[in-house]
Amino acid sequence: MRTSPSPLRLRRVVPAAVAVVAMLGLAACSSDSSAVPGADPSASSAASALDEVYANAVVADAADILPDSTMAKIKERGKLIVGEALDAPLLSQQDPSNPDDVQGFDADLAKLLAIYILGEPNVEIVPPASETREALLQNGTVDVVFNTYTITEERAEQISFAGPYLESGLAVAVKADNDDIEGIEDLGGKKVIVGANTPAVTAVPEEQPTATLVSFATDPQAMQALKQGRGDAYVQDFTLLASNAASDDSIKVVGQPFTTEAYGIGLAKDDADFKAFINDWLVQIEDDGTWAKVWDATLGAAVESDTPDAPEIGSVPGS
Known part of the structure; x- marks a missing residue:
């Protein structure tokens, strides 16, 4: 498996009603259940291509890190804290032989967002359950959630979404x-x-x-x-x-999905500066081909079809 490009810290959050592992399921957006772990051997060459992606990852200008903003707090802390599964193949799968290596579409994008803010992919992972994601954002336990998190207007009353960054269906x-x-x-x-x-x-x-x-x-x-x-x-x-x-x-x-389910990056409610910052990053990685390269090395490795277009930012209610 591809080695993680950075030290990765994993933190367990165990309040009374918190299950610590989020799984990819039949309806990944709203109720997660287990998926069979595994990796397509043919994906190894595609995964190695991400070494170049990391080496050339975009970094935010200093002027974009606004004073007293969430971005500034993350940069001062020196790590991005992410709500993310550890057992979702092709999305965020932990290597059993190397627990610091978590890879997949969500995991790699989270590390690239960390590079955008920090200049290096320093990520701490807090595995959520589907029913605890809002709470982790509301109480500040995590900065963002990458977790096949379907954008809905109901959820957007409690938290905010950047994106969408991925469409399923x-x-x-x-x-x-x-x-x-x-x-x-x-x-x-x-x-x-x-x-x-x-x-x-x-x-x-x-x-x-x-x-x-x-x-x-x-x-x-x-x-x-x-x-x-x-x-x-x-x-x-x-x-x-x-x-x-x-x-x-x-x-x-x-082929591609024939119905649409838009996934967003979960953020704390009403943090307009952070949302605009992440949406700007998404536009940049879509325009420069990074998004497509991450897709091809992860989800795309198991699909017999062309690389899809990234979804349009703000294209669904609640985003």
Whole structure:
């Protein structure tokens, strides 16, 4: 695995109702559940490309670190404190053999944000649970949350969001040797596996009315059914499918998500200067290609499709 470019501090927060590990799940935005750890061996060359990304990462001008701002406090402290999972493959996965090495799309972006503020990727991680993210921001335990954190107007009443910086949604997985299906547009007349009580149950018929649905209670059951050929494709949340594909080379994800779920960077409520600062950083890393390189080395390593465009800043209610 790629070695983390900086010392990484991990802190456990254990108030009465706080679960310490956030997991990537069927609906990563709102209720997290476990995903199968793993890494696609073919991703190693892409991951090594991030060495250059770190070496050339953008650093904020001194004038952008406003006096008495959150950015100034972080710089004086010398580290960025991030709410982030440790067990979300391709997003923020801790290396069991090297606990200081946490990598993935969220983890790498968090370290690049630290470079933008500090000039070096000094990050301290506080693993949250989905129900504690707002509290960690409100009480100042963390500076930011990178945690497949779906932007909603309800959440935006309690905290603020920069971004969105990533879009997920329902996507399509097929067996690795299937070259006929390249996305939702090819599922007409096909037998499609879905998770019971997931958004796919209604979304697939809306997109492909002639598809026949086969429902399974859990993701492992659905995955097994796909591999056994009991369906032509499996429709589920993109991040979960990408995680499955990273740990099982008998399946692949094809095309881009066909529904939209926008993830934001969680911030303390009404910190307008910090939000503008992070949004400006996002625009810079999108324009200079950094965002795409991080995607290609992480989530993109498990997907058979072109690199997507980064979502437009402020494009969803609550952002």
